[in-house]
Amino acid sequence: MADNSSLVGGESLRRQINLQVIIVQILVMIFLSINLMLITTFFKKECFYKTTRYILFAVTLLSDSFLLFMSNIMLLLSYFRLTMPVWLCIIISVVVILYFTVTPVTLTAMTLERYVAICMPLRHGELxxxxxxVNCILIIHGLSSVPFMVVLSIFFASASHSFYTQYRVCTVEIFILYRWQDHIRAGVYQFYFMLMCITIVLCYVKIMKVxxxxSVEKKNSNWKGLRTVILHAFQLLLCLIQLWCPFIESDVLQISLNVFISVKxxxxIFFNLAPRCLSPLIYGLRDETFFHVLKSYVCFGLCKRNINKCRFR
Structure with a gap:
């Protein structure tokens, strides 16, 4: 009787996992399709790839798309328990860790651009x-590489030479050999996100004052910029919560495997996929110029509208 109960429980758990994996695949495909459509739209109009706001928007789309693609592959490898050499997993994981940081740093840069546009309009063209x-994008990737350099340095100092030739299921947790390494990693990320949150809050206060x-003519434009900054802050909050997820999951795992799977x-869904799907909503649909070019592209040019200027708000 106990064996039958265990078998039924195992079958139920397997069906639950299968359903969850299918739902995740559908969501990832939808988000990647939307991002691909927006990236294609970005190259449809010359002013998009000559304007800072749109260029940074494209960087977030590319970063999010790449991160979703790679993290989904790692999810499938983990689900099917497929192993690979540790050295190959390290290369894949480093790229994932890098682009995990690129998006929030880019969001901060976009907030600073809004600050310059609203609070320093005369210097906006120069800055x-x-x-x-281009220099900003290089700086973004340079700053984003610091956390994984810290993680890699600690890992290389702790791992034995034989560890690199072992075959393991590939996850980013492969870098964590000791609990204290996890604390250092979390500390570095939370320090980064604290600086980014402070930057966004200061920009919000300055923009709100302006x-x-x-005047009445500029008030609507400025308030739209203010709402954009608020959405930046919400995205960063979701990314910050994601840093705490491994601690929650490891504690839940000690209680129940079923609960652990549900929590993970x-x-x-909420702290990995959701922040990545907000960018198209914030920048692709709220911007009048981009929206109408996108609409024309989706309608195969039938919904044409003459827009001569790029106006990102």
Missing amino acids: CSQSST AKAA YINY
């Missing part, structure tokens, strides 16, 4: 030129 944007003192699934 947000094409060459400055918006209140602005919910965390992945």
Whole structure:
């Protein structure tokens, strides 16, 4: 009787996992399709790839798409318990860790661009030129590489040479050999996100002051910029919560495997997929110019509208 009960429980758990994996695959495919459509739209109009705001938007789309694709592959490898050499997993994981950080750093850069556009309009053209944007992208990737350099340095100092030739299921947790390494990793990320949150809050306060003192003509534009900053902050909050998920999951695992699977699934949906699907909503649909170009593209050019200027708000 106990064996039959165990068998039924195992079958139920397997069906639950299968259903969750299928749902995740559907969501990932939808998000990747939307991002691909937005990236294609980005190259449809010259002013998009000559304007700082749109270029940074494209960086977030590419970063999110790549992260979703790679993390989904790692999810499938983990689900099917497929192993690979540790050295190959390290290469894959490093790329995932890098682009996990690129998006929030880019969001912070976009917030600073809104701050310059609203609070320093006379210097916006100078500070947000094409060459400055290219340098900004390089700085974004440079800053984003610091956390994984810290994680890698600690890992290389702790792992034995034989560890690299072992075959393991590939997850980013492969870098964590000791509990204290996990604390250092979390500390580095939380320090980064604290700085980014402070930057966004300061920009919000400055923009709010300018918006209140602005003339009627500029007030609507400034308040739209303020709402964009609020959405940036919400995205960063979701990304920050994702850093705490491994601690929650490890504690839940000690209680119940079923609860652990459910919690991990919910965390992945809300704190991994959700922040990555907000960018198309915030920038692809709220911007009038981008939306109409996207609409024309989706309608195969039948929904044409003459828009001569890029106006990102």
